[in-house]
Amino acid sequence: MSKRILIVDDEPRYLRLLEANLRTEGYEVATAQDGVQAMDTFSSQPIDLILLDIMMPRMDGFSTCQRIREYSNVPIIMLTAKGEEQDRVRGLDLGADDYLVKPFSATELLARVRAVLRRSQIPEETGQARFFTHDDLKIDFARAEVWRGEQAISLSATEYRLLLQFAHNVGNILSSEDLLTGVWGPEYKTEKEILWVSIARLRQKLEEDPHSPKHIVTRSGLGYLMPPVES
Amino acid sequence: MPDLQLDQKTLTFVQTLVQAASMSDDWKVALDKFLIALRAEFVFDNVAIYLVDPSVLNLEIVHARAVGRGKAAEADAAWGESLANLVLARESVIVQDPSKEANDRMSQAYLLGLPLYSGSRVIGVMVFVRFGGPAYENAHVSLATVAEGWVSAILNRKAHKEIREQLAALQQKVQLQDDFVATMSHELRTPLGFIKGYSTTLLRSDTIWDNEDRKEFLTIIDEETDRLAQLIDNILESAKLQSQSVQLNMQPIRLDAIIRDAVIRVRTRHSSLDVELQLEPVPPIQGDNVRITQVLDNLFSNAAKYAAGSKVTVGVKRENNSLLITFSDQGPGIPKAYLPYVFERFYRVPGDRSSTGSGLGLYICNQIITAHRGKIWVESELDKGTTFYIQLPI
Numbered sequence: 001m002s003k004r005i006l007i008v009d010d011e012p013r014y015l016r017l018l019e020a021n022l023r024t025e026g027y028e029v030a031t032a033q034d035g036v037q038a039m040d041t042f043s044s045q046p047i048d049l050i051l052l053d054i055m056m057p058r059m060d061g062f063s064t065c066q067r068i069r070e071y072s073n074v075p076i077i078m079l080t081a082k083g084e085e086q087d088r089v090r091g092l093d094l095g096a097d098d099y100l101v102k103p104f105s106a107t108e109l110l111a112r113v114r115a116v117l118r119r120s121q122i123p124e125e126t127g128q129a130r131f132f133t134h135d136d137l138k139i140d141f142a143r144a145e146v147w148r149g150e151q152a153i154s155l156s157a158t159e160y161r162l163l164l165q166f167a168h169n170v171g172n173i174l175s176s177e178d179l180l181t182g183v184w185g186p187e188y189k190t191e192k193e194i195l196w197v198s199i200a201r202l203r204q205k206l207e208e209d210p211h212s213p214k215h216i217v218t219r220s221g222l223g224y225l226m227p228p229v230e231s
Numbered sequence: 232m233p234d235l236q237l238d239q240k241t242l243t244f245v246q247t248l249v250q251a252a253s254m255s256d257d258w259k260v261a262l263d264k265f266l267i268a269l270r271a272e273f274v275f276d277n278v279a280i281y282l283v284d285p286s287v288l289n290l291e292i293v294h295a296r297a298v299g300r301g302k303a304a305e306a307d308a309a310w311g312e313s314l315a316n317l318v319l320a321r322e323s324v325i326v327q328d329p330s331k332e333a334n335d336r337m338s339q340a341y342l343l344g345l346p347l348y349s350g351s352r353v354i355g356v357m358v359f360v361r362f363g364g365p366a367y368e369n370a371h372v373s374l375a376t377v378a379e380g381w382v383s384a385i386l387n388r389k390a391h392k393e394i395r396e397q398l399a400a401l402q403q404k405v406q407l408q409d410d411f412v413a414t415m416s417h418e419l420r421t422p423l424g425f426i427k428g429y430s431t432t433l434l435r436s437d438t439i440w441d442n443e444d445r446k447e448f449l450t451i452i453d454e455e456t457d458r459l460a461q462l463i464d465n466i467l468e469s470a471k472l473q474s475q476s477v478q479l480n481m482q483p484i485r486l487d488a489i490i491r492d493a494v495i496r497v498r499t500r501h502s503s504l505d506v507e508l509q510l511e512p513v514p515p516i517q518g519d520n521v522r523i524t525q526v527l528d529n530l531f532s533n534a535a536k537y538a539a540g541s542k543v544t545v546g547v548k549r550e551n552n553s554l555l556i557t558f559s560d561q562g563p564g565i566p567k568a569y570l571p572y573v574f575e576r577f578y579r580v581p582g583d584r585s586s587t588g589s590g591l592g593l594y595i596c597n598q599i600i601t602a603h604r605g606k607i608w609v610e611s612e613l614d615k616g617t618t619f620y621i622q623l624p625i
Contacts, residue, residue, distance in 0.1 A: 017429060017432065020448075024435075102421075103428060105427060
């Protein structure tokens with residue numbers, strides 16, 4: 001079944017540009033001109049990915065992203081007109097999966113969309129064990145569910161993939177490059193901001209105290225690791 | 232002069248002084264009230280206050296007040312000036328009696344000069360004068376010293392207020408420039424984004440676009456290139472007008488003809504714009520054809536942008552020795568609070584970030600009309616519309 005992508009931008013020429021290119025790749029496309037319309041569209045039909053502009057009337061991209069994240073882990077790519085770091089980080093902080101800085105080329109757009117959709121697939125586990133535990137943390141590989149104690153935790157596909165990297169390498173330090181390549185793909189190798197924000201978000205969800213984490217620990221200058229559980 | 236003692240009368244007097252000094256935010260009013268209150272116990276005919284002008288280190292008179300004899304001398308504070316300079320040079324209190332007996336009582340000036348301070352720095356001098364005596368004595372000097380403290384405080388308050396105002400003005404200027412950079416980066420990136428996006432779309436090697444799509448994409452690239460070029464022109468133009476290096480090419484022009492031409496031009500870009508003309512026969516005036524046209528184009532493009540769908544009425548008529556152009560739309564109007572700023576460079580009315588605009592158009596209009604020794608202003612009512620007025624001398 002073809003993926004359905006929701007494009008949100010107040011400039012009709014951007015909507016046309018994105019729609020024309022995405023359709024050539026076989027995606028279905030829905031459009032909205034502001035955040036309010038986007039929320040309506042998103043709640044009335046299945047959407048696999050959202051391309052979300054920031055500067056829009058009525059409800060801007062940041063608020064829209066925040067609202068959607070209150071109940072959905074749908075992959076979101078922010079379209080930012082400013083290449084400024086603070087905008088990108090803010091989008092990622094609010095739960096966006098990726099961003100695309102205007103001006104962008106058609107091929108760059110399609111590559112990002114492919115990469116984010118690929119990440120959003122829950123990986124099929126071919127491993128032996130169904131469950132993984134790390135202290136109070138439990139992963140059910142078959143159902144792609146994560147629990148902290150008795151509490152189910154809602155992770156985005158990207159966050160889940162990131163967690164799997166650690167779960168499969170307990171006790172090994174993973175460098176930023178390892179993680180970016182493994183989860184996002186080789187073209188993201190240098191995008192450390194995305195990793196920092198994603199690790200922070202994952203810790204928010206997994207850790208009892210995100211400021212002194214015990215599941216995902218930083219090793220300064222080397223990377224991150226999930227330490228072996230002391231028995 | 233009786234000795235000063237802390238009796239009820241003294242306390243009441245001090246209280247009156249304190250109240251007078253802190254009564255008004257306006258330093259001149261506070262100073263005046265204070266000096267009048269002071270005169271109840273401290274007799275003087277005139278008082279003059281000088282401040283050091285920091286740029287030239289000269290004394291400048293900022294306040295002179297005649298309350299007793301010699302009111303005529305109010306405007307002319309020359310009687311205090313030489314003593315004031317002496318006080319400034321010595322940084323001390325000086326009592327000066329008239330050097331010789333003069334026939335005219337008015338020329339027997341008994342002077343008392345005191346330095347005014349901000350911290351330990353002398354910021355000015357206060358000089359009291361009594362014409363024809365009696366001479367100032369120690370008790371007077373003591374009281375005047377107290378008065379000096381209050382006057383210094385009032386003047387320091389004034390200086391602080393001025394600095395605060397300068398700071399606020401500077402902050403606003405910096406803010407406008409920051410906003411401008413942010414707006415410009417958005418405004419420049421928008422057409423660039425389309426040019427980049429649509430050209431790379433056409434360049435994709437994995438897709439073949441049909442003729443219709445190709446034409447559509449190329450048209451967008453073409454139009455966005457024009458938009459970018461116009462934006463850059465506007466930025467350069469406003470920089471030029473800012474440095475006042477624009478020369479007007481003055482010649483006799485007919486405003487009615489220029490307005491008609493502008494309407495024809497605007498219809499090619501905004502075919503749906505409804506324009507009504509109310510042109511009375513008017514004499515030609517001296518003006519720069521190209522510049523006046525630019526002003527009208529700007530107003531039309533604003534109307535099409537901010538009052539889309541509304542009717543635009545443009546009129547011209549003679550009023551005494553000038554011509555008045557009125558340019559009205561029936562759009563949403565501009566909130567009153569923002570009206571005073573619309574002609575400022577980089578200013579954009581908050582809340583319409585979605586429309587394109589650089590905050591330069593009306594600034595450019597204002598500069599051009601001012602260069603013609605004319606006036607441009609605006610009136611607006613919410614939900615009723617906006618009217619721009621342009622007055623040009625005949």
